[in-house]
Amino acid sequence: MSLHDVVITGIGLVSSLGEGPDAHWAKLSEPNPTPVLETERFAPYTVHPLPEIDWNLQIAKRGDQRQMETWQRLGTYTAGLALDDAGIKGDEALCASMDMVVAAGGGERDVSVDNSILAASTGRTDFDVLLNEKLTTDLRPTLFLAQLSNLLAGNISIVHKVTGSSRTFMGEEGAGVAAVETAAARIRSGQSTHMLVGGAFQTEHPDMLLGYELAGYLHRGQWKPVWQRHASEGGGVVSGSGGAFLVLESREHAERRGRRAYATLGPVHSARARRARGELDAGIAGLLEAADLPEGDLLAVSGASGAHNATAAEKALLDANPFIAARGFSSLTGHLKEAQFPFAVALAALAVANKAPYPVFDAENEKPFEKSPQQVLATAIGYHQFEGMALVGGA
């Protein structure tokens, strides 16, 4: 134990399963948890939709809510849950000195404007002129801000007054891995005492599905658990709306303000396997080795996306270790993109804090695990690129 150990003192979670760490623990720790699915609205794709959320609970001003679209609201809301959970929300001094790293994609485009431009393009040869004509008249000025990646962090500063520093990392799962890694490294080195880190993903928008489907990554047809999609139509990813934010603190900082931590976050290991050159297997193996796994049985909270290649590679390596029992939480939440790794770390911390494992989410593919987990491995192997892992241990 060291004063600069990184401890997790706040967790904010939203997914189709509900909101908050307690609701997620309750849903996920009961036997045979079932997913919440939306199969109609984006057919042939299934998504895990947002639960009903009363935005007012974390974003008090209607004016602030109006300045955001759902993605930014979701992230700001989830960040608020984490701050609340850590007992930091509303503490002016702690928020003003808190550093923040947000993993972000982009916000929602205006579908009706975009589609009206496409509709008008038929029969016109001057598309670029049409674009100017329509965009100058139809775009809402504030929508630009709702689309900007760094404006999720900007809104968190405005709504929750987190203003120590604000950085936004972009780039799918890798952004979430790097955000947690950088935040933890800052605390460990004494560059920061307390940090807010996380991300959100709002998949219920055609462009958010298109982002996967341009390379054929989405699963089609009947829903299946994340490990069972390789023989189905499509690319294996079922996406979900949700978010995960963590409050990370140095042990010293948390103890000084009398906060009980959920768990300790060990070193975060990240990599960029050159997958086109067949390096993914070795890359994942390298991360498992770097993670310095403890002896004996180990629970792993896997962020596997369902994407055929990446998921098969991760499964093969986890299965090859007889001590590891993996839980693919995307079966129940859907793939949360930038929020995937923070979500995995949060679920790992909940198992450690509750001294209980998760039941199997997929009895055909996941081994039982009965012990009280001392440490839990969190993984995020990107559906297309970038990989990360971390061990979460007792507080």
Place this chain on the structure above:
Amino acid sequence: MASFKDHLGRPVVAVTGIGVVTSLGKGKQENWAALTSGKSGIHPISRFPVDHLNTRISGMVDFLPSSSKGASALTYELAETAAVEAIEESGLSLDDFGGPLFLASPPVELDWHDRLALYKGGDNEDASERLLEVARSLNASDMFDSSQFGFIADRLADRFGATGLPITLSTACASGATAIQLGVEAIRRGECDRALAIGADGSATAEALIRFSLLSALSTSNDAPEKASKPFSKDRDGFVLAEGSAALVLESLEAALARGATVLGILRGCGEKADDFHRTRSKPDASPAIAAVKAALADAGLAEDEIDYINAHGTSTPENDKMEHLSLSTVFGDRIGRIPVSSNKSMIGHTLSAAGAIEAAFSLMTMCEGVIPPTINYDNPDPAIALDVVPNVKRDASVRTVLSNSFGFGGQNTCLVMAREPT
């Protein structure tokens, strides 16, 4: 003999390679020659039609092979071009850089022409469904790549042999400075001996221009493009959208000297402070900008009277320049009137995600060359902003230290302090 540790016991971070591309040209030499002769790179837009647009000028980079190939391709080429120059200057390997990559680049969206191509490829009456149907049958990997936020950094990491997971970041107009800050911090933590920090922005599309225009952020001085960007002038009417890139090779001073590298300057300090006031406007009392400047000075271990020159954010918007003046006059007091403060944006426009990196590169060159680039178009001074803006003509000066400011939408404020020599 120089100390390898700074005032807080952290490794001193040196710059051993610099690369730049702006509308003024490709490479340090072309840029420096233009910058010090007060030349503007702002010109009429030719990349796309300007019908219906209020602003018809920009500082786009129109001379690269990818200039007409969309934001993703151009941003990559800008980043790569600057990185090649920087790594070559550092003497390190071009394909085995051996350190992490921090890339500041614009958030990407599917290019309109790709969206249109998808639309034309199907016949479903619901346009959104049509795009998805066509996308899955097309499996267009180029289109997919250009829509992935991590793609450019992934490709750069491959190209240069950067280690680990590359970080792509956005802190709006402060992004370039944040990329440098992340590199500095990684070296200070001892995670690496060297890092590649790049800011690149080739995203001046019609839609980007229109979005900023709808926020009333852009100059509409279309008739005299080279006169449009006029920071600190009374008649300033907005920034000029521009493109560009810069790359810095950062190394611990110890590692740089051990391999016999030439040290071009020292990254002494970084400071930041987020603003919680408004999405596009700064707190009226400028307290976050003031805090960022002070944090950078404290991190550098320098007092207010030890800054020789300030490379301003100086966007030429009514609000920024006023706020920046307020923050500087608050931090530096009466002395601010005697510190030269100039804005490169008067010549290159606002390169957004790249600006912080480009302006850090120019700050380092200012110290190396002993020449301060001017603020051009300073014909009608704003009496409320009493600064020595190095008006219109470069100035020879021995500059030992520079403060470079970057302030952005979303309350992003990042300041860098650089020094000519190690201490």
